[in-house]
Amino acid sequence: MARRTAFLLLVGAMAGGAQAREIPPPAYQVAAQRAGIPSTVLYAVALQESGFRLRGRLVPWPWTLNVAGKPQRYATRTEACAGLRQALNRTPAKRIDAGLGQINLGYHPQRYAQPCDLLDPYRNLAIAAEILREQHTPGDDWLLAIGRYHRPAGGAPAARYRLSVGQHLARLQSDLRLEITSGRSLP
Secondary structure (H helix, E strand, C coil), X not given: CHHHHHHHHHHXXXXXXXXXXXXXXXXXXXXXXXXXXXXXXXXXXXXXXXXXXXXXXXXXXXXXXXXXXXXXXXXCHHHHHHHHHHHHHHCCHXXXXXXXXXXXXXXXXXXXXXXXXXXXXXXXXXXHHHHHHHHCCCCCCHHHHHHHHHCCCCHHHHHHHHHHHHHHHHXXXXXXXXXHHXXXXXX
8 A cells, every 4th residue: 555655646746746636626526426427527627717827736716707808817706796797897798707617697697696606616616517418418528518618609619629628638537547546535
């Protein structure tokens, strides 16, 4: 057991430290399980949508807005909600995305009661997972659903998005295989 632990620490150090062995946090696992999708798919999408570097590590940030193509990050949910209200006063809802999964306010109004509901990380993850499940056709690769998550009509934007999220997904799936073979149980 000690050898295996030492080996995994060595592999982790060689592959880039803390980022080398990354599995989706419990909130992603729960939301994904409830929706019937792989947690790595949900986490990879969140990394793409709201990820930013924090202490050298890419992490999804729950209080992220994208207003007309410009990302905005806030320190708290309260600040993000105020920013969202301001954005809605000057920008069409279809040009505003919010939260971990960057849910578009204009295309998904049926999924929330108030715009700031999308800044609840758990609710946002549940919605993102629902959208991914709706976009997935049984038997198809999850990357196709990921592309449709970004752009249901497909085309070049969906292909570019699939490629980018696919890089996160490949890393996560590799890390998850390493985690499973290490004998550690997943949360």
